[in-house]
Each structure stands twice: as structure tokens, then as C-alpha cells.
Amino acid sequence: MSVADSKVDVLLLGSGGREHALLQKLSESKRAGKLYVCPGNGGMWSRAQKVDLNAENPADVAAFAKEHNIDLVVIGPEAPLVAGVADAVSAAGIAVFGPYARAARMEGSKQFAKEIMTRAGVPTAAYKAFTDEAACVDYVQRIGGPVVVKADGLAAGKGVIVAQTTKEALAGVHECFSAFGDAGNVVVVEEMLKGPECSLLALTDGKTLIPLATSQDHKRALEGDLGPNTGGMGVYSPVPFVTDEELKAMVEIEQKVVDQLALEGITYKGCLYGGFMLTKDGPKVLEFNARFGDPETQVVIPRMQADLIDVFMHIDAGTLDQAVVEWADNWAVSVVLTSAGYPGSYEKGKAITGIEDTQALDGVTVYQAGTALNKKGELVTAGGRVINVTALAQSFEAAREQAYAACDLIHFEGKTLRRDIGLRALRGRDAWEV
Numbered sequence: 344m345s346v347a348d349s350k351v352d353v354l355l356l357g358s359g360g361r362e363h364a365l366l367q368k369l370s371e372s373k374r375a376g377k378l379y380v381c382p383g384n385g386g387m388w389s390r391a392q393k394v395d396l397n398a399e400n401p402a403d404v405a406a407f408a409k410e411h412n413i414d415l416v417v418i419g420p421e422a423p424l425v426a427g428v429a430d431a432v433s434a435a436g437i438a439v440f441g442p443y444a445r446a447a448r449m450e451g452s453k454q455f456a457k458e459i460m461t462r463a464g465v466p467t468a469a470y471k472a473f474t475d476e477a478a479c480v481d482y483v484q485r486i487g488g489p490v491v492v493k494a495d496g497l498a499a500g501k502g503v504i505v506a507q508t509t510k511e512a513l514a515g516v517h518e519c520f521s522a523f524g525d526a527g528n529v530v531v532v533e534e535m536l537k538g539p540e541c542s543l544l545a546l547t548d549g550k551t552l553i554p555l556a557t558s559q560d561h562k563r564a565l566e567g568d569l570g571p572n573t574g575g576m577g578v579y580s581p582v583p584f585v586t587d588e589e590l591k592a593m594v595e596i597e598q599k600v601v602d603q604l605a606l607e608g609i610t611y612k613g614c615l616y617g618g619f620m621l622t623k624d625g626p627k628v629l630e631f632n633a634r635f636g637d638p639e640t641q642v643v644i645p646r647m648q649a650d651l652i653d654v655f656m657h658i659d660a661g662t663l664d665q666a667v668v669e670w671a672d673n674w675a676v677s678v679v680l681t682s683a684g685y686p687g688s689y690e691k692g693k694a695i696t697g698i699e700d701t702q703a704l705d706g707v708t709v710y711q712a713g714t715a716l717n718k719k720g721e722l723v724t725a726g727g728r729v730i731n732v733t734a735l736a737q738s739f740e741a742a743r744e745q746a747y748a749a750c751d752l753i754h755f756e757g758k759t760l761r762r763d764i765g766l767r768a769l770r771g772r773d774a775w776e777v
């Protein structure tokens with residue numbers, strides 16, 4: 344048996360719908376050996392062994408992986424990446440999926456990402472960074488709203504204030520400097536861009552870049568894209584109105600960023616998530632993330648035709664040019680079921696029923712996120728984003744209908760969802776011309 348065919352024992356870090364989707368794809372690999380998950384969620388523990396470990400402690404993760412002869416560590420969320428878990432695992436001689444800490448700064452510091460983008464010559468919103476609140480206030484008063492204010496560091500998706508007025512912007516500046524701890528030591532003020540958003544995730548080994556299918560998240564809590572920003576309320580793939588020219592431009596931007604990092608001695612290995620605004624002047628970068636998107640993964644990964652363990656091993660080895668990734672010719676829509684109150688405070692421990700009933704529906708997969716098992720072994724809510732219901736179908740409309748049919752079969756107290764996921768896109772690009 345050659346090395347390329349040998350079984351691979353995998354430790355997957357994370358607990359969201361993204362990780363459930365990754366686990367499913369990893370388990371379908373012909374090379375899948377024993378699967379471990381840390382900490383996982385109520386939908387994952389029947390398929391992978393639960394590990395109790397601090398996933399953000401590089402030394403602990405590396406020691407566990409060594410002790411259990413793990414062959415590949417897959418890092419889902421940003422916090423372990425920024426903490427340097429990939430560095431420690433790699434130093435222990437174990438293959439890892441997810442960038443090293445220096446490369447993860449593309450997500451961990453908005454200022455760093457902006458500087459790389461400037462040196463790479465890629466289009467992004469004009470910006471200014473501040474360490475002093477008074478100077479920042481002065482600047483915002485001078486330029487006035489609309490403007491976007493961002494805490495520099497990781498703020499669990501909450502550190503971005505899209506301010507229509509100067510007053511909102513000033514409140515945002517104060518919030519960023521005071522409410523996000525070290526993440527708010529630097530605050531970035533940037534030009535507000537207009538247009539539809541598009542996420543383009545790409546896999547890279549620091550040289551070769553394989554773009555994945557386009558997708559579009561719905562970040563706002565309420566229908567009609569109103570209310571506060573959330574981690575994501577629903578998503579679809581592909582994005583129907585992206586032109587070939589725009590796609591080419593987004594891929595070129597990501598390749599330029601990877602090349603620029605390499606030029607500066609930073610090999611970016613993993614998933615580079617580009618968040619773009621499709622402006623009248625072409626795609627411009629809103630942000631980069633150093634990981635798969637959540638919920639984007641829940642529509643992109645099911646459409647991907649590839650052996651995920653093979654692809655991840657190629658990334659670690661720096662041989663991504665040898666990997667094969669193809670795409671199903673279908674549509675995916677995923678709707679997030681949340682706990683009432685999310686993204687604010689919400690209750691936990693509510694019994695979840697009906698997931699089995701969705702199995703009767705063609706093309707439907709339920710990815711769990713904020714779920715756990717109670718003492719009696721029953722599935723209960725344990726987070727704000729509870730469940731992702733993904734449907735695959737031959738048309739966008741059919742995928743939407745099927746996803747919502749499945750959503751209606753699942754029940755828990757406080758179940759909340761947006762009924763308009765994908766609706767604006769179905770109306771066409773003009774729906775953004777307001």
C-alpha cells in the first residue's frame with residue numbers, strides 16, 4: 344500500500360455547522376481512518392470520538408495528536424489558528440490543515456490584512472487605522488457618515504459597525520475602543536462600499552490556489568437584510584449573477600495576496616476566505632478570513648467532488664497542484680435555525696425534534712451547530728445558531744423550497760429563521776440597485 348492510499352486518522356477542531364459539514368466530507372474519504380473531534384456538537388459525536396481538550400492551546404493539541412498517532416489535524420475556527428495551533432502541530436511532525444499564526448493574521452488583524460492588500464495592489468475600501476480614540480473621533484467627524492468602523496482584532500463577528508450617519512459612526516468608534524478588549528486596541532475606519540456581497544473561498548498551499556464555488560451569506564438577523572449583524576443566517580451557492588469577469592478578478596486578487604505573503608516570507612496554507620463587494624468598479628475586498636466560512640461551508644462542501652483528506656494532505660505537503668477538485672452541477676441553499684434572541688442573549692437546553700423526519704426529503708442534509716446532548720442523551724439547543732438545513736437540487740428555486748420544507752419539520756422552543764434566504768438573488772442583480 345502506498346503512502347497515498349494509507350488510512351489517515353484525523354482530529355478536527357471546532358463545534359459549528361462548518362465542522363459538521365467538514366466531518367461528513369472527511370468521513371466520506373476513502374482514506375478516512377479514526378476520526379476525533381474537539382469539542383464537536385450533538386450531531387458529530389456519533390461519527391467521531393469526542394475529545395475534551397482546550398482547542399486553543401497549541402501545546403495541548405500537539406501533545407494529544409502525538410499521543411494518539413493522529414495523521415492530520417484540521418482546524419475549523421479562527422481562534423486556534425491565531426493562537427498558533429497549526430505551528431505547534433506542524434512542529435510535532437503532524438500534517439495540519441489551517442494556516443500558521445503569522446498567516447492567520449490575514450484574519451486576526453484587519454490592519455495587517457489592509458497593509459498586505461495595499462502592497463499586493465488589490466482593490467479594497469480606502470481606510471485609516473487609529474490607536475487613539477480622540478484622533479479617530481476627530482477623523483470621523485471630519486469625513487462624516489456613511490462609513491464603516493471595525494475593531495482590528497477578532498471580535499466574534501461583532502466588531503464591525505456599518506454606520507449610515509456620523510452619529511452612528513461615533514458610537515461605533517466608542518464601542519470598538521471600549522467593548523472588545525485587545526481586539527479594539529486598533530480601530531480601522533473605512534469607506535462604505537455598495538453592491539451585492541460574494542464570498543469566494545479558496546484552497547492554497549502557498550503557491551497553487553484552487554478557488555471553490557461562489558456563495559453568498561446573509562449576515563443580518565432579520566428578513567430584508569435588517570437588524571444587527573450575526574455570524575450568518577443562511578447562504579446559497581453558486582451566486583447566479585457573478586460574471587466570468589468578476590470571478591476571474593476575485594481569483595486574481597486571492598492569488599496576488601498569497602503571492603505577496605510568500606514574497607514577505609509567509610507561506611499561507613489552508614483556506615483563504617475572501618469576502619467581496621461586487622461594486623460598479625469591480626470586486627473589492629471587504630475582509631479576509633483564514634478559514635472556511637460558516638455557514639458558507641455548509642453549501643460549498645456538499646457541492647464539492649473531491650477526496651477532502653487527499654486535498655488537505657496535498658496542501659500540507661505543498662503539492663496542491665496534484666489535487667483534483669470538481670463541482671456538482673447543482674444548487675445549494677442552507678437556512679440557519681437560531682435560538683430566539685440571537686445574536687443577543689438566548690436560552691439553551693430546549694429539546695430538538697424532527698431531524699430524522701427530514702431524511703425523507705430528497706437532497707436534504709442537516710448540519711448541527713449549537714447542539715448538545717443532555718444527561719438523558721436527548722438532543723438540546725446549546726448555542727445561538729442551532730442547526731443548518733442544507734438542500735441540494737437541480738434549480739435554485741427547488742433547493743430553496745426543499746430547505747424550507749425541511750426547516751418546517753424541525754422543532755424546538757424559540758426556533759427562529761429568516762424566510763428570505765436567496766430571495767433577493769432570485770430577483771436578480773437589480774435587487775441590489777436601491
Ligand code: AMP
Nearest residue numbers: 468491503505533534535536618629630
Ligand atoms: P467583515 O467582518 O469585515 O466582513 O464585515 C462584516 C460585514 O460588514 C460585511 O459582510 C459587510 O456586510 C459589512 N461591511 C464590512 N466592510 C464594509 C464596507 N467597507 N462597506 C460596506 N459594508 C461593509
Ligand code: GLY
Nearest residue numbers: 560575636637638
Ligand atoms: N460567514 C461569515 C464568516 O464565516 O465569517
